[in-house]
Amino acid sequence: MSEKNLTDQADTAQASSTVDSYSEVKFKASLAGTAARRMASLSTDEKNAALLAMADALIVEADSLIEANREDLERGRAGGTSESLLDRLMLNAERITSISDALKLVADLPDPTGRVLETIERPNGLHIEKVSVPLGVIGIIYEARPNVTVDAAALCLKTGNAVVLRGGSAALSTNKRIAEVLRAALAQTSLPPDALQVIEDASRSSVDEMLKLNGLLDVIIPRGGRSLINNVVQNATVPVIETGAGVCHTYLDASADPSMAEAIALNAKIQRPSVCNSMETLILHEDFANRELSSLAGQLLERNVELRGDERTRELVPEANPASEEDYGTEYNDYILNIKIVGGLDEAIAHIDKFGTKHSECIVTEDEKNAVRFLNEVDAAAVYHNASTRFTDGFEFGFGAEIGISTQKLHARGPMGLPALTSSKYRIYGTGQIRQ
Amino acid sequence: MSEKNLTDQADTAQASSTVDSYSEVKFKASLAGTAARRMASLSTDEKNAALLAMADALIVEADSLIEANREDLERGRAGGTSESLLDRLMLNAERITSISDALKLVADLPDPTGRVLETIERPNGLHIEKVSVPLGVIGIIYEARPNVTVDAAALCLKTGNAVVLRGGSAALSTNKRIAEVLRAALAQTSLPPDALQVIEDASRSSVDEMLKLNGLLDVIIPRGGRSLINNVVQNATVPVIETGAGVCHTYLDASADPSMAEAIALNAKIQRPSVCNSMETLILHEDFANRELSSLAGQLLERNVELRGDERTRELVPEANPASEEDYGTEYNDYILNIKIVGGLDEAIAHIDKFGTKHSECIVTEDEKNAVRFLNEVDAAAVYHNASTRFTDGFEFGFGAEIGISTQKLHARGPMGLPALTSSKYRIYGTGQIRQ
Structure with a gap:
């Protein structure tokens, strides 16, 4: 022709x-x-x-x-x-x-x-x-x-x-x-x-x-x-x-480095809340929450993030509203954050399993064994140890292009390059x- | 648990x-x-x-x-x-x-x-x-x-x-x-x-x-x-x-080796007609058809294969019934074969493009350039030069298992191994x- x-x-x-x-x-x-x-x-x-x-x-x-x-x-x-x-x-x-x-x-x-x-x-x-x-x-x-x-x-x-x-x-x-x-x-x-x-x-x-x-x-x-x-x-x-839906979690383990945990959590929530790889729910080990949550919550509130939490969260953070089951399953893409306090890694993984969309999930921990378990057992396109979920992106992965982020398991999963x-x-x- | x-x-x-x-x-x-x-x-x-x-x-x-x-x-x-x-x-x-x-x-x-x-x-x-x-x-x-x-x-x-x-x-x-x-x-x-x-x-x-x-x-x-x-x-x-549908073609080019062409065509049609990688339509270059079709058709008829062909085919093989457009698009999985005579490679590829299901397609030729063009231009899961389409199979590919033969282009294409x-x-x- x-x-x-x-x-x-x-x-x-x-x-x-x-x-x-x-x-x-x-x-x-x-x-x-x-x-x-x-x-x-x-x-x-x-x-x-x-x-x-x-x-x-x-x-x-x-x-x-x-x-x-x-x-x-x-x-x-x-x-x-x-x-x-x-x-x-x-x-x-x-x-x-x-x-x-x-x-x-x-x-x-x-x-x-x-x-x-x-x-x-x-x-x-x-x-x-x-x-x-x-x-x-x-x-x-x-x-x-x-x-x-x-x-x-x-x-x-x-x-x-x-x-x-x-x-x-x-x-x-x-x-x-x-x-x-x-x-x-x-x-x-x-x-x-x-x-x-x-x-x-x-x-x-x-x-x-x-x-x-x-x-x-x-x-x-x-x-x-x-x-x-x-x-x-x-x-x-x-x-x-x-492509698309991201109800992403960040789990702060008992042994998490406090300043790293704070930096990652703030980045995952605030750096660009409107996108699919931003955090919708922060999960904290109870020990870490008792030590660090009120300071972290203060910083989030200062940046105009509405907090919604379970009972234990609201005891530590009186400003938090109650979080419903529906809230935990919602992709806000906005200045709203769910908080959940858990007794340990198993409970954290179970929560992610129930409410996550298999997009991007993060653990902040100094405990190598917990990190390995999280990366292996959490079923998601991208699983992070000690880094912000905001990196789930074709350019950040070095692909030089991004068609989208696949949230299915067939053909392509996660950021899609050429x-x-x-x-x-x-x-x-x-x-x-x-x-x- | x-x-x-x-x-x-x-x-x-x-x-x-x-x-x-x-x-x-x-x-x-x-x-x-x-x-x-x-x-x-x-x-x-x-x-x-x-x-x-x-x-x-x-x-x-x-x-x-x-x-x-x-x-x-x-x-x-x-x-x-x-x-x-x-x-x-x-x-x-x-x-x-x-x-x-x-x-x-x-x-x-x-x-x-x-x-x-x-x-x-x-x-x-x-x-x-x-x-x-x-x-x-x-x-x-x-x-x-x-x-x-x-x-x-x-x-x-x-x-x-x-x-x-x-x-x-x-x-x-x-x-x-x-x-x-x-x-x-x-x-x-x-x-x-x-x-x-x-x-x-x-x-x-x-x-x-x-x-x-x-x-x-x-x-x-x-x-x-x-x-x-x-x-x-x-x-x-x-x-x-x-998985599944196979309207597979074998194209015998002008320069095809006659005995190889005959062996491949008979194998593709008769060795197991009920499966998806068997041949449904034989395409012949007119020069090859003039020289070889009546002998090849005789062998197919001897093995009780019903032949359906275009006008030129029926001139060379009076026993052949007329082939309709619908016939050319049908996966018989049976002792029935469509025959089509073409002027050259372009017409053969155009026919496959129109009626094929992108499963398995073969060219028999001694002309290296035509072989390369066929393998590149025919859009199918498996494209063959000088071998029977019956090899499209996980075991024949050496996978040791076969889940099926994918006929789509996403995730897996052709025989699927583990x-x-x-x-x-x-x-x-x-x-x-x-x-x-």
């Missing part, structure tokens, strides 16, 4: 939003599928060149992106969108530069596809290679922030995948313009522009349709709040990588072998 | 089938979850000892297993079950010995859990280890053959998982007795008997309930025919590993690090 044809097809795809939404989602996913087959045989250099062309195009087209973004902001303001959401939606020259720079960093990362992961020599002479390959077509369903549009596209294209992006309606004008700019940039490279599709149907039905697109989408990754993720997990027949967007295939080399 | 308590709980679990089915599935999955946490910290030796105890118990209890199996056979015969299905259901001393021997082989395999897969040293001093861990609780939904009950249990327990087995109603008495025998054997070892659960509710509702058991089941693996697998894929909210039943977790070792 020639460049010319691909660009024509791309135009057709963009025009399809005038027909019904069923056609748009299915049609664009099909175009992405055709592009995916071509993507799989591109070289790393070709993919990187395309990412750099995308980065440049965002800078060149900054004014038109800001103009499109203004439409979204005005519509949002008229509709009563909160200032904090409008701020997340807003693009300016500085933000566009930082989005463009992030694209260049993705280009610099190693390509995880085309690697021989395993070789097997069989007694019958068969030579078997397991090779990393792109997943195919990835669907991303996400909310307002337009930087996700660029970021998700870059990570998918870098790994040789095609991508179908379904962003929130609040950012629709911005996302459409981003797609135009990036697809035009791709048309100047050897990447098929159809590898990048943005769904313009902002109704719920386009999401519903994506969730059932088995055969056209290889995986769906939801990025956003709990209700978005739950909708995807509950209704998708396409395989899903679940290899999470690959699959594998077996190549078998024979000389006429048949099975007996 | 003491051995005694576990055995009591096990009895309670078995008794729960007298209450409603909702309780049975949920209750047994919860017991499995508790057992899974204990399973995760058992040593390889403990797990192997349990597998050997299970193998011995099957031999000791062979008579009672055959007796229970007789009930199933009689019920099946009275209900008009076909002789071939009854044969698959039937247990005798010889089959029990072979099932028991298979258990011992699983004990001999290396344990894929507890391995450090990756280590990362961060500039801030954090030491990060990615370690392989059990998945947790695995649900298996399958059909008649009682050997699957033992086999699936063994593979799950070996990898430190708990398992909830929901077999077909035709084998219910056999499966119940197998569960009793194996759980009693486990009670004599350090493995919690609750790690092995057999659902006795043979109604559809127990399957429906398992499919939605998020939080209690970590993954569901369906093993069986297309309708069983489709039901699971379409209705599960628990993550699924899809590592497919593991996940990973990150263990992070700090010295008080907090995030800035």
Whole structure:
């Protein structure tokens, strides 16, 4: 297929939003599928060149992106969108530069596809290679922030995948313009522009349709709040990588170093309460609590953290409100902290087991045996000894990118770098072998 | 929890089938979850000892297993079950010995859990280890053959998982007795008997309930025919590993060695037509077809294979029936073969792309360049050059076991050995690090 044809097809795809939404989602996913087959045989250099062309195009087209973004902001303001959401939606020259720079960093990362992961020599002479390959077509369903549009596209294209992006309606004008700019940039490279599709149907039905697109989408990754993720997990027949929910605990053991414990607890709660790897519940060994809790609680209260605790906590910290069972299971993402006092490690692990979401869990202790038991027995994507749970993050792990933090056990668990967007295939080399 | 308590709980679990089915599935999955946490910290030796105890118990209890199996056979015969299905259901001393021997082989395999897969040293001093861990609780939904009950249990327990087995109603008495025998054997070892659960509710509702058991089941693996697998894929909210469907092709290129091509094609079709890695469609380059098809077709007809072909095929092979579009997309698992003649490699790949199920695809050619293109461009779990597709099998790949053949791209693709039943977790070792 020639460049010319691909660009024509791309135009057709963009025009399809005038027909019904069923056609748009299915049609664009099909175009992405055709592009995916071509993507799989591109070289790393070709993919990187395309990412750099995308980065440049965002800078060149900054004014038109800001103009499109203004439409979204005005519509949002008229509709009563909160200032904090409008701020997340807003693009300016500085933000566009930082989005463009992030694209260049993705280009610099190693390509995880085309690697021989395993070789097997069989007694019958068969030579078997397991090779990393792109997943195919990835669907991303996400909310307002337009930087996700660029970021998700870059990570998918870098790994040789095609991508179908379904962003929130609040950012629709911005996302459409981003797609135009990036697809035009791709048309100047050897990447098929159809590898990048943005769904313009902002109704719920386009999401519903994506969730059932088995055969056209290889995986769906939801990025956003709990209700978005739950909708995807509950209704998708396409395989899903679940990301997000974090009811994370920090357990301060009897032998914890008091100043380390304090620093880690404050960091896990306060450094950025709105994210999934921040602490929702502080668990303390009773001995440690008797010695240290009132001072630690004082510091949390000083920083405007509302405390909710069990009976023993409230004896030591009169300012604490009672914590209900529901509180212990809640991801606040806010300046609220549950406190639980326990008799020892077993009780701490049992509490985490009951209320945790298997995201990130920490023990602060000087007792090596307790640390080993905690790291082995707590079932979570990331288990920490003497460090803040806030480190559960692709960049902090040194991956150079983050697709999200998987909270499921299949395929990828914890922070996902580029290899999470690959699959594998077996190549078998024979000389006429048949099975007996 | 003491051995005694576990055995009591096990009895309670078995008794729960007298209450409603909702309780049975949920209750047994919860017991499995508790057992899974204990399973995760058992040593390889403990797990192997349990597998050997299970193998011995099957031999000791062979008579009672055959007796229970007789009930199933009689019920099946009275209900008009076909002789071939009854044969698959039937247990005798010889089959029990072979099932028991298979258990011992699983004990001999290396344990894929507890391995450090990756280590990362961060500039801030954090030491990060990615370690392989059990998945947790695995649900298996399958059909008649009682050997699957033992086999699936063994593979799950070996990898430190708990398992909830929901077999077909035709084998219910056999499966119940197998569960009793194996759980009693486990009670004599350090493995919690609750790690092995057999659902006795043979109604559809127990399957429906398992499919939605998020939080209690970590993954569901369906093993069986297309309708069983489709039901699971379409209705599960628990993550699924899809196995099974194979519309596999063999492409005989212009330069194929005639005798190798003939041997591979006959083997792929005839050696065992009922399985997913057998060939459903033979694609031939027109030059090769003109020279060789009538002789090859003669051999297939001689072996009672019904041939269905396109127009050009029927010119060369008058005995062939017409092949419809639907035929080209059908997994016959029978002595029926579609034939398609193409102008070259591109057309062959396009046909596979349109009708294949991404399972196993083969090119027979002496042209190295065409072989490389086929292996790179055909999107399938296993792609072959000059060997029969019948080798797509965990044992033939040297894995020593096979959970199934994954036809999805997430988590595992192609034949699944023991590592497919593991996940990973990150263990992070700090010295008080907090995030800035």
